Amino acid sequence: MPTGFFTHDLCHSYQQGPDSPESPERIDAIEDRMLAMGLSRVVTVLPSAPASLEDVLRAHDKSYVQELEQTSREAQRTGEKQISEDTFINELSFEAALKSAGAAIEAVRQVCAGTIRNAFACVRPPGHHAGRNFAHGFCLINSVACAALHALDVLGLKRVAIVDFDVHRADGTEDIIKGDERIALFSLYQETAFPFGLQPAQASNIINAPMPEGSDGTDVLRVVNDIWIPKLLSFKPELILVSAGFDAHRDEKQALFKLTEFDYSFMTIEVMRVARAVCGGRLVSILEGGYDIRSLARSAVAHITTLTRSA
Numbered sequence: 001m002p003t004g005f006f007t008h009d010l011c012h013s014y015q016q017g018p019d020s021p022e023s024p025e026r027i028d029a030i031e032d033r034m035l036a037m038g039l040s041r042v043v044t045v046l047p048s049a050p051a052s053l054e055d056v057l058r059a060h061d062k063s064y065v066q067e068l069e070q071t072s073r074e075a076q077r078t079g080e081k082q083i084s085e086d087t088f089i090n091e092l093s094f095e096a097a098l099k100s101a102g103a104a105i106e107a108v109r110q111v112c113a114g115t116i117r118n119a120f121a122c123v124r125p126p127g128h129h130a131g132r133n134f135a136h137g138f139c140l141i142n143s144v145a146c147a148a149l150h151a152l153d154v155l156g157l158k159r160v161a162i163v164d165f166d167v168h169r170a171d172g173t174e175d176i177i178k179g180d181e182r183i184a185l186f187s188l189y190q191e192t193a194f195p196f197g198l199q200p201a202q203a204s205n206i207i208n209a210p211m212p213e214g215s216d217g218t219d220v221l222r223v224v225n226d227i228w229i230p231k232l233l234s235f236k237p238e239l240i241l242v243s244a245g246f247d248a249h250r251d252e253k254q255a256l257f258k259l260t261e262f263d264y265s266f267m268t269i270e271v272m273r274v275a276r277a278v279c280g281g282r283l284v285s286i287l288e289g290g291y292d293i294r295s296l297a298r299s300a301v302a303h304i305t306t307l308t309r310s311a
């Protein structure tokens with residue numbers, strides 16, 4: 001069965017804000033490298049629709065979503081509005097965030113329907129810093145959380161795991177899923193990077209691995225093998241979602257990890273191995289961070305290439 005590839009038109013045109021590293025060039029570079037490597041012909045490109053309000057409201061408060069929509073609409077007249085140090089809302093923001101979440105949800109639907117083996121949602125804006133009622137870190141709507149809750153509440157799955165290897169802590173995902181025992185979140189990140197000043201997670205369904213600056217592939221794979229895999233095997237998810245940020249790469253300016261493309265491939269192989277063991281290989285990966293354009297493209301392509309390979 002093929003690997004599905006989901007994206008949307010606004011990935012290529014929506015601008016986050018002045019000089020933001022979260023730019024259309026990120027998606028352009030990934031797709032360009034996919035083309036160069038022949039990967040575009042290997043994946044199955046599938047359409048998606050914007051997330052429905054119902055899907056978004058499983059993860060976010062109604063008042064928050066209404067404010068997001070209104071601020072985005074008003075930006076047509078008043079110009080973009082800055083809502084955190086790094087995050088702006090303009091006239092395309094709400095629609096782009098809905099389309100990103102919608103692509104993740106459609107990927108989940110298709111994988112669970114068995115039409116594709118696994119999938120990559122190549123989308124922006126990212127989502128894992130968006131909480132029930134807060135937006136920052138370039139994130140407005142939490143795509144991975146919307147996708148997990150859709151799988152549980154609409155498709156009837158009983159357990160979903162989220163694996164997050166973005167170099168930044170998934171504070172938004174934590175906020176949404178904490179205490180929901182149907183979801184287990186496995187997250188490794190640089191403990192000194194954004195978002196700052198957070199307390200350790202209290203909920204038992206959040207398995208965090210804060211790591212020091214300078215951590216490399218060996219350190220990360222130790223977490224995957226010693227913590228993630230045994231716990232994933234005992235949790236027995238019916239679907240694994242990946243919050244795939246590629247900003248732990250050694251070339252990345254946003255953080256201080258030292259991963260390479262090889263490490264992303266290896267990590268992907270390990271997560272796929274667990275997916276095969278517990279849920280028939282059902283895995284949906286969703287793009288989060290990664291802002292050094294060249295290492296992002298190389299790492300994402302290493303990840304997607306691995307997804308397309310069978311056992």
Ligand SMILES: [Zn+2]
Nearest residue numbers: 166168245289
């Ligand atoms: Zn990140």
